[in-house]
Amino acid sequence: MGKTKRVISAEKKFSLKKFFLQWEWFLVLLFIGINIMNSNLSPYYMNADGLLNATSSFLEKAFLALPMAFVLILGEIDISVGSTVALSSVVMAVSYNNLGVPMGVAVLICLLTGTICGFINGFILTKYKELAPMIVTLGTQILYRGIATMILKDQASGNFPTWFSDIYWGSVGSIPYMLITFIVLAVIFGVILHKTTFGRRVFAIGSNRVTSLYSGIQVDRIRLIIYTLTGTMAAITAIFLTSRMGSTRPNIAMAYEMDAIAMVVLGGISTSGGKGRFIGAIISIFIIGFLRYGLGLINVSSQVMLIIIGCLLIGAVMIPKLNLGKLFKKKAA
Numbered sequence: 136m137g138k139t140k141r142v143i144s145a146e147k148k149f150s151l152k153k154f155f156l157q158w159e160w161f162l163v164l165l166f167i168g169i170n171i172m173n174s175n176l177s178p179y180y181m182n183a184d185g186l187l188n189a190t191s192s193f194l195e196k197a198f199l200a201l202p203m204a205f206v207l208i209l210g211e212i213d214i215s216v217g218s219t220v221a222l223s224s225v226v227m228a229v230s231y232n233n234l235g236v237p238m239g240v241a242v243l244i245c246l247l248t249g250t251i252c253g254f255i256n257g258f259i260l261t262k263y264k265e266l267a268p269m270i271v272t273l274g275t276q277i278l279y280r281g282i283a284t285m286i287l288k289d290q291a292s293g294n295f296p297t298w299f300s301d302i303y304w305g306s307v308g309s310i311p312y313m314l315i316t317f318i319v320l321a322v323i324f325g326v327i328l329h330k331t332t333f334g335r336r337v338f339a340i341g342s343n344r345v346t347s348l349y350s351g352i353q354v355d356r357i358r359l360i361i362y363t364l365t366g367t368m369a370a371i372t373a374i375f376l377t378s379r380m381g382s383t384r385p386n387i388a389m390a391y392e393m394d395a396i397a398m399v400v401l402g403g404i405s406t407s408g409g410k411g412r413f414i415g416a417i418i419s420i421f422i423i424g425f426l427r428y429g430l431g432l433i434n435v436s437s438q439v440m441l442i443i444i445g446c447l448l449i450g451a452v453m454i455p456k457l458n459l460g461k462l463f464k465k466k467a468a
Contacts, residue, residue, distance in 0.1 A: 157412075158403040158412075158415055159403065159412060159414055159415045159418065161454070162401075162402065162403070162415055162418040162419060162422065163418065165422055166418055166421060166422050166425075169422060169425060169426050169429065170425065170429075172429070173425065173426075173428075173429025173430075173432070176429060176430075176432070176433050177429065177432040177433055179432055180428075180429050180432055183309070184309050186425070186428075187309055187310060187311065187314065188311065189424070189425065189428040190311065190313070190314045190317075190421075190424065191303065191311050191313050191314070191379075192424070192427075192428065193420070193423065193424030193427065193428070194313050194314060194317050194375075194420075194424070195313075195372050195375050195376050195379070195391075196372070196391050196394045196395055196398070197317060197395075197398065197420045197424070198317065198320070198368050198369075198371050198372045198375070199216050199220075199365075199368060199369060199372055199391060199392070199394075199395035200395045200398040200399050200416055200420055201320060201321060201324045201368060201416075202324070202361065202364050202365040202368045203216070203365065203395045203396060203398075203399050204324070204328070204399045204402070204404050204411065204413055204416045205324075205328065205337055205361045205364070205365075206268075206361060206362070206365060207396070207399055207400070207404045207405070207406055207408065207411070208328075208337050208338060208341045208404060208405075208408055208409065208410070208411055209337060209340055209341050209357075209358060209361060209408055210340075210341045210344070210406075210407055210408020210409065211260075211268040211358075211408070212268050212269055212272065212396070212406075213256060213268065213272045213362065213365050213392070214269065214272045214273055214276055214392045214393075214396075215252070215256060215272040215273075215275040215276040215279060215392070216365060216366075216368075216369045216372075216391060216392045216395060217276070217280075217369075217388040217389060217390060217391035217392045218275070218276045218277070218278075218279035218280040218283070218388075219249050219252040219253065219279055219366055219369035219370070219373075220249075220369045220370075220372050220373045220376065220387065220388035220391060221279065221280055221283045221373075221383075221384075221385055221386070221387050221388050222248060222249075222252060222279040222280070222282055222283040223245045223246075223248045223249040223252070223369060223370040223373035224245065224283075224373040224374075224376065224377045224383040224387060224388075225283040225286050225287050225292070225383055225384075225385055226244060226245060226248045226283075226286070227241045227242060227244060227245035227248070227373065227374070227377065227383075228241075228287075228292035228293065228295075228377065228382070228383045229286055229287070229292060230244045230245075231295065232292050232293075232294060233292075238295060238296050238298075238299055242299075242374060245370050245373055245374055246367060246370045246371070246374075247370075248370060249366045249367055249368075249369045249370025249371075249373065250363055250366050250367045250370065251366065252275070252279055252366045252369070253362050253363040253364065253365045253366015253367060253369065254359070254362070254363045254366060255275060256271060256272055256275055256362045256365075256366070257358055257359035257360070257361070257362030257363050258359065259271050259275075260358060260362065261355040261358055261359050276392075280385065280386075283385035284385040284386075286385070287383075287384065287385050288385075289384075289385075290384075291382045291383065291384050292382060292383055292384075293380075293381050293382025293383070294382075295377075295378075295381065295382075299377075299378055300378055300381060301378075302374060302375060302378040303375050303378035303379040304378070304379070313375055316371075320368075321413075321417055324413065325413040325414065325417070328413050329412070329413060333357070336352050336357055337357060337361070338409055338410075339352060339409075340352065340354055340357060340358070340408075340409075341405075341407075341408030341409035341410070342408065342409030342410075343409075372388070372391070373388070376388060394423075397423065397444060397448055398416060398419050398420045398423055399411075399416045399419070400448055400451055400452070401419035401422065401423065401447055401448055401451045402414075402415035402416030402417070402418060402419035402420075403415035403416075403419075403451070404416055422447075423444060423447075426440075426443070426444070427440055427444075430443070
C-alpha cells in the first residue's frame, strides 16, 4: 500500500463572509452614512475646499491618536497627552518671547519637551512595573499642566513670526500642510504596526506580557519607546495648535486625551490590548471629525455632539460583543 502524504498548512482559507464582517467595513459604511446625512442637513457641506479645510479642525487631536493606538494595543493608556501638549507649547512660546531663542530653535525645544515628558511616563512605568499606567499618567497629567501654569500663570504668550502661522494655515494648492503631514505620519505608523517586527511585538505584549517577556521580547524597551513617541507626537500637536491660535496658554488642549482615545476605540482597537487594525483608527478619526464639522454647520451645540459621539463609542464597544449568528437563529426558531 502506498503511503499517503499529509500536508500541514498554516494559512487560513479566505472567507468572503468574514472579510465583509470586519469592523472596518462597518466604519466605512458609517463614514458614508455620516457624509450623506451631513450633505442633507447643510447645502454647504459637500464642498471640496470646505472639506479639506475642515480636516485642519480635527487633525490636531488626530496626531495624538496615532501613538495612542500603540499604547492601547499594549493594553495600557496615557491620559497625560493633553497636558504634554500644553507644556510643550508654553515652553516653546517662553523660549521665543522671553529667552530670545530663534523661533526655529524654539520649535525644536518644543519637540524635545514633549519627548522628555513621554520618556518620563515610560521610565516610571518600566522602572516601577507595579504601578498602573492610568495612575502614573494621571499624576503626570496634573504635573505637566501645573508646570505650564507656573511658567505662564494665567497669561498668554504669542507674537510669533509670520512663517510660524503658515505651519497651520499654509497649503500646497488646496491641501493643507497639516493634512499632508498627517497622511505621511499615518502611513509610517501603520507600516510599523502591521509590517514590522516591532509592530508584531507590540501585539504580542498586548496579548500576553509575561509570555512575551519569556519569549525574549524586550518588553520594557518597547514600552519606553512607545511612551516617548507619544510625547513627541503631543509636541507636534502643540506646534500645529499654537500655530493656529497665534498664542498659547497653560489651559490649552483640555480633554484632548479623551478625544484621541475615543478615535482609537471607535476604530476597533481593543482597550484590553493585543487587538485592532490601524486603518480602523484612521477611518474613525475622519468619522468623528466630519461628524462634528457637519453638525457645526447647522449650529448643533457641543453638548449634543458629545452625546452623539458617546453613543458611537458605546456602540463600538457593544456591537463586536453581540453574537449576531445566535440572535438570528433564535428569531428563526
